[in-house]
Amino acid sequence: MEKIKTVIIEDEAPAREILKHYLKDFPEIEITEECADGFCGLKAISFSKPDLVFLDIQMPRLTGFELIEVMTEKPVIIFTTAYDQFAIKAFELNAIDYLLKPFPKERLRSAVKKAIEKIGKGREEITSPQDLIEKLPGTPSPLNRIVVRKGNAISLIPVDQLKYVEAQDDYVMIHHSTGKALKQQTMKYYEDNLPGTDFVRVHRSYIVKVTEINRIEPYGKDNHIAILKSGERLPVSRAGYKHLKDELNF
Amino acid sequence: MKHPVLENRIRFVVWWLVWLFLAAGQALLYYYAYGSFVNISILDAVISLLIYSALALSIWYPFAFINRDKTGPLNLVMNLIITGAISITFWILITRLIIPLLLPGNEDFDAYWSATFPYRIGTGVFIYSLIVLTYYLFMSLTNLSEKKAREAKLESLVKETELRMLRSQINPHFLFNSLNSVSSLTITDPEKARAMVIKLSDFMRYALSRKDEKPVTLRSELENLRLYLDIEKVRFGERLSIEEHIDPGCMETKIPVMLLQPLYENAIKHGVYESTEKVTITTSVSPSDGFIAMTISNNFDPEAASAKGTGTGLSNVSRRLELLYGNRAILKTEKQNCIFTVRIYIPADYAT
Numbered sequence: 057m058e059k060i061k062t063v064i065i066e067d068e069a070p071a072r073e074i075l076k077h078y079l080k081d082f083p084e085i086e087i088t089e090e091c092a093d094g095f096c097g098l099k100a101i102s103f104s105k106p107d108l109v110f111l112d113i114q115m116p117r118l119t120g121f122e123l124i125e126v127m128t129e130k131p132v133i134i135f136t137t138a139y140d141q142f143a144i145k146a147f148e149l150n151a152i153d154y155l156l157k158p159f160p161k162e163r164l165r166s167a168v169k170k171a172i173e174k175i176g177k178g179r180e181e182i183t184s185p186q187d188l189i190e191k192l193p194g195t196p197s198p199l200n201r202i203v204v205r206k207g208n209a210i211s212l213i214p215v216d217q218l219k220y221v222e223a224q225d226d227y228v229m230i231h232h233s234t235g236k237a238l239k240q241q242t243m244k245y246y247e248d249n250l251p252g253t254d255f256v257r258v259h260r261s262y263i264v265k266v267t268e269i270n271r272i273e274p275y276g277k278d279n280h281i282a283i284l285k286s287g288e289r290l291p292v293s294r295a296g297y298k299h300l301k302d303e304l305n306f
Numbered sequence: 307m308k309h310p311v312l313e314n315r316i317r318f319v320v321w322w323l324v325w326l327f328l329a330a331g332q333a334l335l336y337y338y339a340y341g342s343f344v345n346i347s348i349l350d351a352v353i354s355l356l357i358y359s360a361l362a363l364s365i366w367y368p369f370a371f372i373n374r375d376k377t378g379p380l381n382l383v384m385n386l387i388i389t390g391a392i393s394i395t396f397w398i399l400i401t402r403l404i405i406p407l408l409l410p411g412n413e414d415f416d417a418y419w420s421a422t423f424p425y426r427i428g429t430g431v432f433i434y435s436l437i438v439l440t441y442y443l444f445m446s447l448t449n450l451s452e453k454k455a456r457e458a459k460l461e462s463l464v465k466e467t468e469l470r471m472l473r474s475q476i477n478p479h480f481l482f483n484s485l486n487s488v489s490s491l492t493i494t495d496p497e498k499a500r501a502m503v504i505k506l507s508d509f510m511r512y513a514l515s516r517k518d519e520k521p522v523t524l525r526s527e528l529e530n531l532r533l534y535l536d537i538e539k540v541r542f543g544e545r546l547s548i549e550e551h552i553d554p555g556c557m558e559t560k561i562p563v564m565l566l567q568p569l570y571e572n573a574i575k576h577g578v579y580e581s582t583e584k585v586t587i588t589t590s591v592s593p594s595d596g597f598i599a600m601t602i603s604n605n606f607d608p609e610a611a612s613a614k615g616t617g618t619g620l621s622n623v624s625r626r627l628e629l630l631y632g633n634r635a636i637l638k639t640e641k642q643n644c645i646f647t648v649r650i651y652i653p654a655d656y657a658t
Binding site: 067116 | 481581
């Protein structure tokens with residue numbers, strides 16, 4: 057029987073220990089790597105292409121959710137968390153498997169059983185990680201950094217450095233002070249999760265940071281155009297103009 | 307509502323003195339109204355006002371009754387007039403019945419009575435108005451002081467509640483992760499698991515038992531913080547290290563209970579959680595000219611772009627200092643060379 061390759065990503069050593077100890081009872085599970093932070097976890101996933109990942113949410117450098125955002129592989133994920141009411145609610149709504157620390161072995165057993173069933177059905181059946189993230193409602197507090205991936209390089213862009221977000225088919229282009237980065241995500245996600253007082257959706261395809269706007273000029277019959285401090289010219293739709301008006305009180 | 311005169315000895319005395327004064331006035335007035343019978347008018351004044359005074363004391367009860375919150379102004383005026391009319395009629399009738407009994411065989415009384423009758427009605431109305439005014443004055447003063455007392459009570463209640471909220475916030479994340487570590491240690495190192503359960507119990511006991519704002523010594527506060535950090539050390543291992551520089555002279559200084567806890571939680575959250583490198587949390591306490599200076603610092607990973615919290619921990623601590631010390635305490639933070647430092651100065655003579 058083919059073994060199920062498993063990666064454990066968890067920053068606290070005792071938490072890794074107990075998981076490994078429990079998993080000894082599952083001969084079909086083979087732990088290929090263990091990681092103590094999100095970056096290491098991401099590397100381990102692309103290196104060993106696991107079938108199953110135990111993923112902590114709160115971790116240094118890259119959180120469990122951020123890791124999923126930039127992961128290209130499609131392993132089955134079992135989240136582990138100690139206390140995060142927001143995440144738990146999201147998991148329940150979307151039938152994503154999770155373990156609440158501390159958990160009994162029976163709870164792990166049922167999670168692993170479900171995971172094995174999913175893996176048995178073949179990779180095509182497994183929800184892609186991005187879909188998983190798509191289903192998660194926004195973060196409870198406004199977003200404060202965005203994780204992007206270029207090839208194998210991962211970078212974290214602080215929201216402070218964001219200039220604007222541009223829609224590009226199924227992707228968004230994140231324009232920031234030191235360049236731009238493409239990411240598979242929806243405009244709605246950013247509209248919902250960027251701090252609403254700083255960012256305004258000025259157009260179907262643009263969300264802009266208001267402090268980056270230098271001036272707004274009329275354009276055509278009843279459209280406007282926003283000229284940024286850095287010189288870019290972004291179209292402003294009629295609805296977008298109204299949003300701007302509301303936000304800036306002019 | 308309490309009776310304004312009967313419940314207070316001084317007011318009771320003043321009340322009768324005023325009536326004495328009124329009696330003198332009435333005796334003079336009635337004497338001049340008729341022009342003679344000075345002895346009858348004096349007796350009349352004393353007796354009739356004795357009766358009126360007793361009546362006036364009992365008027366308080368219907369008065370308080372008709373002045374409950376829901377009476378409309380028109381109703382109120384009607385009620386006052388009716389009460390007044392009944393009282394005055396009653397007063398005149400009783401006076402008319404009693405005085406002749408005290409003056410057996412006096413033939414002048416009937417003439418005196420009819421001559422002073424209109425004045426009597428005037429006196430009745432005048433005194434009734436005085437009584438109503440007095441009672442209103444009393445009522446508004448009582449309402450005012452009651453309102454003030456209520457407000458003061460409410461304010462202290464709000465402050466107390468706020469302090470309680472600011473004080474007792476054990477991070478559930480900490481609790482459940484620690485329990486998970488215990489669960490793990492029961493397998494790998496039962497001895498250590500037991501030690502951790504005991505530490506966790508001691509910490510929880512300290513945190514839960516401190517329900518009121520009683521100051522504690524720096525010594526016991528530090529002991530508790532060491533428990534907390536020891537527990538966290540089990541979770542984070544080599545990633546967390548602790549340093550202390552405490553001036554021994556400060557150990558018995560009183561400080562607010564669990565004041566520093568949120569600052570350590572912050573150091574863990576923004577330092578240890580976000581970093582893969584070793585994070586050192588340093589605590590220094592030293593006396594400083596009638597104050598004690600407490601400094602807590604930790605290094606952090608500058609790469610961790612998110613290390614921006616909601617500011618709840620810090621703002622809770624500074625709000626609490628404000629409620630307890632007014633402007634006599636200072637909280638300062640600084641971020642330099644990847645080290646985050648919080649400095650607190652509080653008066654060394656704290657006692658509540």
